[in-house]
Amino acid sequence: MADDHGDTAGSTAAGKDVEQHGAPAHSAGTAVVATDEVPNPGFPPHRPRVTDLDPKVDKQQERRVSTMFLLSIVGSVLAVVAYFVFPIEPGNMQSVRNNTLFLGLGITLGLLGIGIGAVHWSKALMQGHDLVEQRHGTRGSEETRAKAVEVFTLGNEDSGFGRRTLLRRSLIGALVVTPLPAIVLFRDLAPADNPVTLLKHTFWEEGMRLTRDPSGTPIKASDLTIGSAFQVIPEGLNDSEHRIEEKAKASVLLVRLKPEDLEVSEGREDWNYDGIVAYSKICTHVGCPVALYEQQTHHLLCPCHQSQFDIKREAAVIFGPAKRPLPQLPITVDSEGYLIAKSDFTEPIGPSFWERKL
């Protein structure tokens, strides 16, 4: 069908785009012509519709289409009416729901009525013949092409672009250098510092109290009973300048197990306090908040990709796509019995990244 339509044999007159009933002949062009090519079956025989044969049905379909348009009018009017009949009353959610619902139904009817009516019109009443629309040739006429070349040649002669090499080269040089500021600017979108140090440092500091999320009240070790789970933020986080950003890194889950249930590895003996342990809530897979704690199995489940961590074994991964255990926050108590951090996290929190060493 990629014929230049001027050469098309099936076309009755040059420039005619629409051809009725009949397969266009192929010009070989550059395409490979297969000897066993499947012949174009052409169109199936024309089958008149009921509306073509029976004027009564034709009239009926016409009424049907106009009914759709009338329904559309009704819908649009209903939408306007609904807007006033079901106003939004502040504080009343049911009124919001009614307003949206009936307004939406009205507008839907208004639009669908026009759409369905128009399609039905074209299908049932407009001319039912099969048509082929030929593609236009994209090549311009010889005169147009010659004219275009002439314009370029004239332009070149006038400006001396081809002749004045100094001008040409300095222009090309200027164009090449223009994007440089953009590169310098966009470079700053990348982390300015080593991401390991950036992610390793959180709001936590030595001696900082563990406080409840969201109130920020300090937690005593005696507040935790066996099986308790506290959602924890560092003291003073609520007053910090970048509260949300810092919270995203410093969130901690605090739970209490029986001390004998904990399997503590070497070097972490004093990181828990009497069975109370604190772990980063940021998943080491892609950083979802892990806080689905099961107090009997001591499993911690990440809701995003079902990674499971075993709190008994220092949040070791026991299932799912996470690769590293959750970082543990070393804790102890101060002289007043409040839980405090012994230090910041000792490894970067959150998901793995290229620069990170395990």
Next chain:
Amino acid sequence: MATKAARASRRSQPVGRRHPLATVALLLVGLLGTGGAYALFTSSATAETSASAEALVEEGGKLFAANCATCHGLDLEGTTQAPTLIGVGAAATDFQVGTGRMPLAISGPQAEQKPVQFTEEQIQALAVYVASQGPGPAIPADMYLTGEGYDVSNGAELFRINCAMCHNVAGAGGALTEGKFAPALADVTAKHAYEAMLTGPQNMPVFNDTNLTPEEKADIITYLKYLDETPSVGGFTLGSLGPVSEGLFIWIFGLGAIVAITVWLTAKSN
């Protein structure tokens, strides 16, 4: 006593002046008198109350021995099948039995809710009996269970921080590991919701009164009530399950409608 004191004062002091201890003595007499009278009038009532409490404990003990002791042990000491109930308190008993989770019908990933097996009185008796065997959290006071007069927005924030990760932000429940799940909270009574927070049934963590104060628990209960009573602004909630149910709906019905319209658009008319 009063006479003694009076006599003593008469002996040591000139007539007409009271002994300095006379006032104290008079006070003592007055206190003893009213106290004694009060005791006389009310002793029968107290005796009745304690008798009924004893009867309740006794009834609870019988119910426990008949229905619970097989697994939890005759002295609540627990067996290899079930944990000890010493110290779990009335709240845990009321929650487990009152929601039909106990007695356990079948062992599985977690105790499932089923029709409640006991009457209100029997549940109360069991709770009183278990509480009498070892102190534990008590059944919450009614003032925290009304769901009115508390801070619903604070409750919503506390719910999002402490509960929503398992129970879904709209309280629709969610899956946990190995067949366990956090149940939907739509029709949970305020009392059972409070008791669940207080005692941490099964794998739910404990939210004791130092973590969430009774007022904060009441805030959360108010939020749950708000969720129950407030219609969804967005129309059908599709179970409030988020992308799963919404995605399923749009893939089946939304794309289905588009396919149907496309077929209709291109089909030939009769």
